[in-house]
Amino acid sequence: MCQSPLHDFLQGLPKCEHHAHLEGCLSPELFFQLAERNGVPLPDPEANPAYASVATLKERYKNFTSLDDFLVFFFQGMTVLQHEQDFTDLAWTYFQRAHRDGVHHAEVFFDPEVHRERGIPYETIVDGFSKGCRRAERELGLTTRLIMCFVRHLPVSSAEKVYDEFISARHFEAGVVHGLGCSSTEIGPPKDMYRELYAAAAERGIPLTAHVGEVGDPTYISAALELGVQRIDHGIRLVDDPELMRRVAREGILLTLCPLSNVLLRCVPSLEHVPVRRFLEAGVKFSINSDDPAYVGAYILDNYCAVQEAHRLSVAEWCVIAENSVRGSWIGDSRKAELLERIRVYVKKYLQVAAEGGLS
Numbered sequence: 001m002c003q004s005p006l007h008d009f010l011q012g013l014p015k016c017e018h019h020a021h022l023e024g025c026l027s028p029e030l031f032f033q034l035a036e037r038n039g040v041p042l043p044d045p046e047a048n049p050a051y052a053s054v055a056t057l058k059e060r061y062k063n064f065t066s067l068d069d070f071l072v073f074f075f076q077g078m079t080v081l082q083h084e085q086d087f088t089d090l091a092w093t094y095f096q097r098a099h100r101d102g103v104h105h106a107e108v109f110f111d112p113e114v115h116r117e118r119g120i121p122y123e124t125i126v127d128g129f130s131k132g133c134r135r136a137e138r139e140l141g142l143t144t145r146l147i148m149c150f151v152r153h154l155p156v157s158s159a160e161k162v163y164d165e166f167i168s169a170r171h172f173e174a175g176v177v178h179g180l181g182c183s184s185t186e187i188g189p190p191k192d193m194y195r196e197l198y199a200a201a202a203e204r205g206i207p208l209t210a211h212v213g214e215v216g217d218p219t220y221i222s223a224a225l226e227l228g229v230q231r232i233d234h235g236i237r238l239v240d241d242p243e244l245m246r247r248v249a250r251e252g253i254l255l256t257l258c259p260l261s262n263v264l265l266r267c268v269p270s271l272e273h274v275p276v277r278r279f280l281e282a283g284v285k286f287s288i289n290s291d292d293p294a295y296v297g298a299y300i301l302d303n304y305c306a307v308q309e310a311h312r313l314s315v316a317e318w319c320v321i322a323e324n325s326v327r328g329s330w331i332g333d334s335r336k337a338e339l340l341e342r343i344r345v346y347v348k349k350y351l352q353v354a355a356e357g358g359l360s
């Protein structure tokens with residue numbers, strides 16, 4: 001538990017998570033269990049000693065040298081997911097933890113191209129993950145949204161294949177997959193590689209986002225805006241372009257920040273360099289998220305507490321963050337109103353108890 005005096009407040013504050021990769025919820029323990037259960041061969045520990053045991057893998061996860069170094073382990077991890085039930089279990093494990101951390105609404109990414117490339121049918125992946133979502137909605141009262149990510153290290157033709165399957169299955173219309181994003185390595189692939197796919201999706205009214213400005217300069221962010229995204233995943237490098245920052249604030253684009261991931265993947269030297277205060281002062285809306293919690297070793301509440309310790313925000317500033325997280329969610333107006341009311345009631349009660357001297 002963090003030492004912040006606001007820990008209890010942050011724990012109970014109703015949260016929305018917009019940036020968690022379901023495959024990033026695969027812990028080293030689950031990786032080894034599923035490898036055994038599914039008969040998936042592990043990487044040779046002679047060649048890669050990190051895979052000798054749960055302990056060595058955990059230790060390696062504390063020492064990523066860059067985004068691309070992390071991605072090698074992230075994509076290796078996925079190879080143990082084989083059956084629909086594996087995908088459901090992974091999602092359900094994440095939702096239970098998110099619920100304990102005070103999440104009321106969760107929008108989660110998944111990377112079907114990578115699974116499909118190793119022979120897992122699109123339907124198996126989506127059916128598995130969406131069963132986890134349905135269970136979270138039923139048993140935990142969470143609302144959930146699945147966002148399909150294209151991965152930039154694979155050719156556009158691979159993204160086109162999953163997009164075609166998604167369209168043929170009418171998964172957007174059926175409310176099974178709610179939006180599209182893109183992730184994986186940032187610097188190298190063309191910034192507009194998904195121009196046609198994003199344009200086709202926008203025509204159907206499908207919400208769009210993109211991982212940019214995590215390591216890439218602000219031109220990656222402006223290129224994503226030009227492709228029609230309503231959101232930016234990470235986007236911390238926005239601070240390097242004040243004019244673009246004013247535009248993002250003006251247009252109400254939500255950044256989905258992942259502070260502890262940024263530190264672990266060495267996108268910033270420390271949490272103080274995640275520009276939380278600069279964004280608050282500039283009126284840039286953002287939410288705080290976990291990214292790949294089982295790899296980073298930190299879930300959403302850990303991120304809230306770490307931000308509090310580094311940036312010392314006030315209750316009023318946390319309210320702004322929580323409310324903007326609701327407003328930037330891809331949910332209907334009535335659910336938004338319900339969540340905003342929960343925040344209002346929660347904060348009012350907290351401040352009342354504090355005023356009566358009831359908080360230590």
Ligand SMILES: Nc1ncnc2[nH]cnc12
Binds near residue numbers: 184211291292
């Ligand atoms: N932090 C990250 N950046 C880009 N792609 C990712 N896929 C999973 N985590 C990611």
Ligand SMILES: [Zn+2]
Binds near residue numbers: 019211233291
């Ligand atoms: Zn991410």
